Amino acid sequence: MDLDLSPEDRAFRAEVRAFLAEHLSEDIRAGSAATPSVFVEPDIGQAWNAILHRKGWLAYQWPREHGGPGWTPVQRYIFEKECAEAGAPNLTVLGLKLVAPVLYTFGTAAQKAYYLPRILSGEDYWCQGFSEPGSGSDLASLQCRAERVTDAAGDRYILNGSKIWTTHAHWANRMFCLVRTDSSGHKNAGISFLLVDMQQKGISVRPIHTLAGDHEVNQVFLEDVEVPVSDRVGEEGDGWKLAKFLLENERGGSCHAPKLAYDLSLIAAAAAEQSDGHGGRLANSVDWRRRVARARLDVEALEMIELKILSEIAHGQAPGPQTSLVKLLASNLRQEVDLLAMDLLGPAGLELDTRRPLYGPNAPPPVHSRATQVAAARYLNSRAWTIFGGTNEVQAGIIARTVLHL
Known part of the structure; x- marks a missing residue:
C-alpha cells in the first residue's frame, strides 16, 4: 500500500480545497460545529447536499453509471479528509450511503430510475426501520409483520408492528424497512426488505428525546400500512442478505x-x-x-x-x-x-x-x-x-x- 499521493491526486486535493473554501459557508460550518449529534439536522444537511449536488459530488461513493463522479477510493478518502478538516457537516447518510447502494446493487431498473434521482435531489428523505422493541441487538428476531395480499386493489403487503430508535423518522418521507414475511423457517430466512411511504395513513411517529435533549430518534408505529410489491427490493426472503450488505456499508462506508x-x-x-x-x-x-x-x-x-x-x-x-x-x-x-x-x-x-x-x-x-x-x-x-x-x-x-x- 503506497501512502504517497500521485500528482493527479494532489491536484484533486487542491481542487477540493478550493471548492470548500469557496462554497462551504460560515453558516453551514458553524451549524455543523454546534450540532451535538452525528446526524446533521436537515436544514444544514440538505443545504450542503444541494451545493455538492450542483457540483456533481454528492454521490461521491456511487458508481459513475448510477450518478456518481467515478472517483477512485483514494479520491473518496481525500474528499472526506478535506471536508472533515474544513468543518463541513456530515452528509445525510441514510439515503446516500445506506439505502442507495442497496438500490443500485439489488434494485430493479424501475426502482433505480425512480429513487436514486430523488435521493440526490433531496426530494426523498429516508429513515431506517430495522430495530424493534424487545429485539435488542438480535436483528433477526424482528416481529414487524408483512402479509401479502392480492386483490382488486393490487399486489401489496400489509404491515403491522413498530420500529424504534428510528433516526429522523419525524423528518422522513420514506423508510427502508425490514419486515417478517415468513415465520415458518429459520428466523433469518423469513425477512424481506421494503420501501415504505411514510406519508400515508396508519403510520405514527412518537419522539424519543435523548439524555442530551436531542430529538433525533423515534418510535414508529405501523398499523395496516400498505406497500406495493413493486417496492420490495430483492426477492421475498432476501432481507437478511440485503441487511448484511447495508450494514457493511454503514460500518465501513466512510x-x-x-x-x-x-x-x-x-x-x-x-x-x-x-x-x-x-x-x-x-x-x-x-x-x-x-x-x-x-x-x-x-x-x-x-x-x-x-x-x-x-x-x-x-x-x-x-x-x-x-x-x-x-x-x-x-x-x-x-x-x-x-x-x-x-x-x-x-x-x-x-x-x-x-x-x-x-x-x-x-x-x-x-x-x-x-x-x-x-x-x-x-x-x-x-x-x-x-x-x-x-x-x-x-x-x-x-x-x-x-x-x-x-
Missing part, C-alpha cells in the same frame, strides 16, 4: 479517522490556552499530553486500517467483515475524544442546554462559549456510538468468527 483527527487537533490547540488550575497550561501537563498522544496514535492506527480497506476496494475486493473492526475502534475513539473535550473544559463543560438548535439566530446564548455549550450534549450523544450500527459486543463477535476464525 472513513472515521479524518474527523476524529480534526476534533482531536481542536482539543489539543485549545489546551494550549486552558489553565491547568495550578498556574500553568493544560497542554503542559504530562498526564494530559499522554492522553492526547495515546488518542492520536489510536486515530492514526485506525486511519491505516481504513486506508488498507480502501486499497482492497481499489483492487476489486468487497469491504468484508473487517468493517466491524473499524466500527468497534471508531466508536471507542469517538467516545474518548468527546471525553477529552469534556475534561479540557472542566466545570464549564457541564453546561447542558436542552434547547435546539444550538446554532442560528434563535440559538440559546451560551453561558461561556458555544464550545462549552455543545460539549456535554456531544459527550452524552456519543454514548450511543457503541450501540448503534451493531453494539461493541456484536462487532467483537463478528471479528472473532470471521476475522480471527475463533
Whole structure:
C-alpha cells in the first residue's frame, strides 16, 4: 500500500480545497460545529447536499453509471479528509450511503430510475426501520409483520408492528424497512426488505428525546400500512442478505479517522490556552499530553486500517467483515475524544442546554462559549456510538468468527 499521493491526486486535493473554501459557508460550518449529534439536522444537511449536488459530488461513493463522479477510493478518502478538516457537516447518510447502494446493487431498473434521482435531489428523505422493541441487538428476531395480499386493489403487503430508535423518522418521507414475511423457517430466512411511504395513513411517529435533549430518534408505529410489491427490493426472503450488505456499508462506508483527527487537533490547540488550575497550561501537563498522544496514535492506527480497506476496494475486493473492526475502534475513539473535550473544559463543560438548535439566530446564548455549550450534549450523544450500527459486543463477535476464525 503506497501512502504517497500521485500528482493527479494532489491536484484533486487542491481542487477540493478550493471548492470548500469557496462554497462551504460560515453558516453551514458553524451549524455543523454546534450540532451535538452525528446526524446533521436537515436544514444544514440538505443545504450542503444541494451545493455538492450542483457540483456533481454528492454521490461521491456511487458508481459513475448510477450518478456518481467515478472517483477512485483514494479520491473518496481525500474528499472526506478535506471536508472533515474544513468543518463541513456530515452528509445525510441514510439515503446516500445506506439505502442507495442497496438500490443500485439489488434494485430493479424501475426502482433505480425512480429513487436514486430523488435521493440526490433531496426530494426523498429516508429513515431506517430495522430495530424493534424487545429485539435488542438480535436483528433477526424482528416481529414487524408483512402479509401479502392480492386483490382488486393490487399486489401489496400489509404491515403491522413498530420500529424504534428510528433516526429522523419525524423528518422522513420514506423508510427502508425490514419486515417478517415468513415465520415458518429459520428466523433469518423469513425477512424481506421494503420501501415504505411514510406519508400515508396508519403510520405514527412518537419522539424519543435523548439524555442530551436531542430529538433525533423515534418510535414508529405501523398499523395496516400498505406497500406495493413493486417496492420490495430483492426477492421475498432476501432481507437478511440485503441487511448484511447495508450494514457493511454503514460500518465501513466512510472513513472515521479524518474527523476524529480534526476534533482531536481542536482539543489539543485549545489546551494550549486552558489553565491547568495550578498556574500553568493544560497542554503542559504530562498526564494530559499522554492522553492526547495515546488518542492520536489510536486515530492514526485506525486511519491505516481504513486506508488498507480502501486499497482492497481499489483492487476489486468487497469491504468484508473487517468493517466491524473499524466500527468497534471508531466508536471507542469517538467516545474518548468527546471525553477529552469534556475534561479540557472542566466545570464549564457541564453546561447542558436542552434547547435546539444550538446554532442560528434563535440559538440559546451560551453561558461561556458555544464550545462549552455543545460539549456535554456531544459527550452524552456519543454514548450511543457503541450501540448503534451493531453494539461493541456484536462487532467483537463478528471479528472473532470471521476475522480471527475463533
